[in-house]
Amino acid sequence: MGQKNAIEKSWWKESVVYQIYPRSYQDSNRDGIGDLQGIIKRLPYLQWLGVDVIWLSPVYKSPNDDNGYDISDYRDIMTEFGTMEDFELLLKEAHNHDLKIMMDLVVNHSSDEHAWFVESRKSKDNPYRDYYIWREGKDGREPNNWGGSFGGSAWKYDDATDMYFLHTFSPKQPDLNWDNPVLRNEVFDMMSWWLDKGVDGFRMDVINMISKVPGLPDGNQEGRLYGDFTPYVMNGPHVHEYLKEMNQKVLSKYDVITVGEAPAVSVEEAKKYAGFDSGELNMVFEFEHMCVDEGKYGKWTKLPLDLVKLKEILTKWETGLDGLGWNSLYWNNHDQPRIVSRWGNDGEYHNKSAKMLGTCLHMLQGTPYIYQGEEIGMTNVDFTSINQFRDIECLNQYDDFVNKIGMDKEEAFARIKKSSRDNARTPMQWDSSVNGGFSEGTPWIEVNPNYTNINVEAQINDEDSILHFYKNLIKFRKNHEIVVYGxxxxxxxxxxxxxxxxxxxxxxxxxxxxxxxxxxxxxxxxxxxxxxxxxxxxxxxxxxxxxxxxxxxxxxxxx
CATH class of the missing domain: 2.60.40.1180 (Golgi alpha-mannosidase II)
Structure with a gap:
C-alpha cells in the first residue's frame, strides 16, 4: 500500500470510546437497574482507564420493549435511570473528568407510545399521520411480505384506521417517515437541543435504514418465513440527501463525534457516509467482519472463525478508507456476544486471548470502541434456561425456531445461548461482593456467576491483568501517532x-x-x-x- 498523504488530525480520530449500557453498569438505588447516578460514581474509573468518550446507550424515556431503543420522549430521561437533573450532573461531572458524552440517536423508529404515534394512529388526516409509514393491506393481508428484524411480519394492523404501519424491528417500534420534511426538522431540532445542552456527539442507530425504496416491493422469501427487506431499506435512495441535510442544519455547527450504525454497508457506500469530504458523518459501524462466522441461520449459526476471511474483510476496510475516510474499530457492543468467548478462549487462555484480541484491534487504523466489561475480559453467560433471557430478539427467535420451524428445543436453546445479545447485557462485574458490586437489589438480569473471579477489583491492582493491559494499550496509542495515523x-x-x-x-x-x-x-x-x-x-x-x-x-x- 505504501504511505499516503498525511491525514488531517481530529480529536475524535485520536480518541478511545467506551460504551456504557446504562441498565447494566451500576445501580445506585438498589432497584436492580443501572442508572445515571451509578455512572457518575464510576467516572473516576473511566478516567483512570484513559478513555476519552462515553457512548451512552439510550437513556431517553421509554416503555422498554427493546431496552430503551423504543423511545417515547426524545427530550426526557427514562424514569428507571433518573431525571434530567441527573443527566445534566452526569454531563457536567464527565466533562470535569475529561470525558465526553456521546448520545445514542435512535431515529429510524420511535416507540408506539411516543406522542407523535399516538396522534398518527388516530385518523388518516391527522397532522402527525405522515410521521410514520402507513399502507393499505393487500387481499386481507399485509402490504408486502417483509419480515421484522425481531421475528414475525414487519407490519402491524391498526383497526382504528383499517391500515398497517411498518415496523422493521418490534411492533412497538414503528418506523419514522423520513420522506416527510416536517418529521426531519423535528429530529434536527431535537438533536440541536441536546448539543446545546452540551453533549459531544451521537452514535446513530441503524441510520442507513431511514430511507426506504418507493413502492416497498416484496423481498426475497426463498428459504424464509418472510421476505427480506434489506435491499429496500438499507442505504436507500435518499439516505445521503437526508444526512447531508442533517449535517448542514445541525452537525456542522458543532465540534462533535458522529458514528452511524450501518448494517449491509460496503466500503464504497461508507465513503459516502463517512468520507472526509462527504459532509455527513465521521465514521460508520460496518458489520461485515461481525458476520464472518454466520451460517444457515444467520447470526444464530456460529461457525468456527475463518481467520483468513476475517483478515481479508478488515484489510478491505483499512485500505479502502485509508486517506479517504475513517474506520470505527470494535469487537464488542450491546448487540454482540462477548469476543473472548467467541473468537478467543474463555477457559485456559482467558487472560492471554483477551489481551491478544485487544492488541489486534487497537493497533488498527481507526477509532477503537471498548464495550463495558471488555477491558476485564467478561465472557458469555452460562444460562441454563430460556427463562433467564430478557432480550426480545432472542426470545422471539427461540419461539420461531421451536414453533414455526419445528427445531428441537435443545438445539434452539444452544443457538440462542451462543448468540444472544444478553451475553453482552449481564451486569458489569465490579468486585466479588453480592451481584458483582452492580446492585444490592435483585438485578434485572442475572449476573454472570464468574464475577467472583472476573471483576475490576481483582484486576485493578494486578499489573498482569487484562484491565491493566487495556489501560496500557490506550496509553500506547495516545503516545504514538503511528497507531492513529499510520x-x-x-x-x-x-x-x-x-x-x-x-x-x-x-x-x-x-x-x-x-x-x-x-x-x-x-x-x-x-x-x-x-x-x-x-x-x-x-x-x-x-x-x-x-x-x-x-x-x-x-x-x-x-x-
Whole structure:
C-alpha cells in the first residue's frame, strides 16, 4: 500500500470510546437497574482507564420493549435511570473528568407510545399521520411480505384506521417517515437541543435504514418465513440527501463525534457516509467482519472463525478508507456476544486471548470502541434456561425456531445461548461482593456467576491483568501517532492462524503479530528480523524467536 498523504488530525480520530449500557453498569438505588447516578460514581474509573468518550446507550424515556431503543420522549430521561437533573450532573461531572458524552440517536423508529404515534394512529388526516409509514393491506393481508428484524411480519394492523404501519424491528417500534420534511426538522431540532445542552456527539442507530425504496416491493422469501427487506431499506435512495441535510442544519455547527450504525454497508457506500469530504458523518459501524462466522441461520449459526476471511474483510476496510475516510474499530457492543468467548478462549487462555484480541484491534487504523466489561475480559453467560433471557430478539427467535420451524428445543436453546445479545447485557462485574458490586437489589438480569473471579477489583491492582493491559494499550496509542495515523499493510495474508500487519508513519514501522489459536505457530515476517529489544507490547511471559505461543500477541516498534 505504501504511505499516503498525511491525514488531517481530529480529536475524535485520536480518541478511545467506551460504551456504557446504562441498565447494566451500576445501580445506585438498589432497584436492580443501572442508572445515571451509578455512572457518575464510576467516572473516576473511566478516567483512570484513559478513555476519552462515553457512548451512552439510550437513556431517553421509554416503555422498554427493546431496552430503551423504543423511545417515547426524545427530550426526557427514562424514569428507571433518573431525571434530567441527573443527566445534566452526569454531563457536567464527565466533562470535569475529561470525558465526553456521546448520545445514542435512535431515529429510524420511535416507540408506539411516543406522542407523535399516538396522534398518527388516530385518523388518516391527522397532522402527525405522515410521521410514520402507513399502507393499505393487500387481499386481507399485509402490504408486502417483509419480515421484522425481531421475528414475525414487519407490519402491524391498526383497526382504528383499517391500515398497517411498518415496523422493521418490534411492533412497538414503528418506523419514522423520513420522506416527510416536517418529521426531519423535528429530529434536527431535537438533536440541536441536546448539543446545546452540551453533549459531544451521537452514535446513530441503524441510520442507513431511514430511507426506504418507493413502492416497498416484496423481498426475497426463498428459504424464509418472510421476505427480506434489506435491499429496500438499507442505504436507500435518499439516505445521503437526508444526512447531508442533517449535517448542514445541525452537525456542522458543532465540534462533535458522529458514528452511524450501518448494517449491509460496503466500503464504497461508507465513503459516502463517512468520507472526509462527504459532509455527513465521521465514521460508520460496518458489520461485515461481525458476520464472518454466520451460517444457515444467520447470526444464530456460529461457525468456527475463518481467520483468513476475517483478515481479508478488515484489510478491505483499512485500505479502502485509508486517506479517504475513517474506520470505527470494535469487537464488542450491546448487540454482540462477548469476543473472548467467541473468537478467543474463555477457559485456559482467558487472560492471554483477551489481551491478544485487544492488541489486534487497537493497533488498527481507526477509532477503537471498548464495550463495558471488555477491558476485564467478561465472557458469555452460562444460562441454563430460556427463562433467564430478557432480550426480545432472542426470545422471539427461540419461539420461531421451536414453533414455526419445528427445531428441537435443545438445539434452539444452544443457538440462542451462543448468540444472544444478553451475553453482552449481564451486569458489569465490579468486585466479588453480592451481584458483582452492580446492585444490592435483585438485578434485572442475572449476573454472570464468574464475577467472583472476573471483576475490576481483582484486576485493578494486578499489573498482569487484562484491565491493566487495556489501560496500557490506550496509553500506547495516545503516545504514538503511528497507531492513529499510520498506513496499514497486511502481512501473511494466507496464514490461517496468525493475524499480522504493519503500520507505517514517516520512518517508523509498527509490526503487529497475533496468534488466534491455542497452538504454538512458527512465523516469519517478510522484510523484518524479529528483535526483542523492539518489543513494545507483549501478552506473554516468554518470547521465542520465530514462534508465537498460544494466543500470543506482539507489537514491535522499528525506528
Amino acid at each position: 498506513s496499514y499493510d497486511l502481512l501473511l495474508a494466507d496464514d490461517p492462524n496468525v493475524f499480522a500487519y504493519k503500520r507505517t508513519l514517516g520512518n517508523q514501522t509498527l509490526y503487529v503479530l497475533c496468534n488466534f489459536t491455542e497452538q504454538s505457530v512458527d512465523v516469519e515476517i517478510p522484510g523484518y528480523e524479529e528483535d526483542k529489544n523492539q518489543l513494545v507490547i507483549h501478552n506473554d511471559t516468554e518470547w521465542t524467536k520465530g514462534t508465537l505461543h498460544p494466543y500470543e500477541a506482539r507489537v514491535y516498534l522499528v525506528n
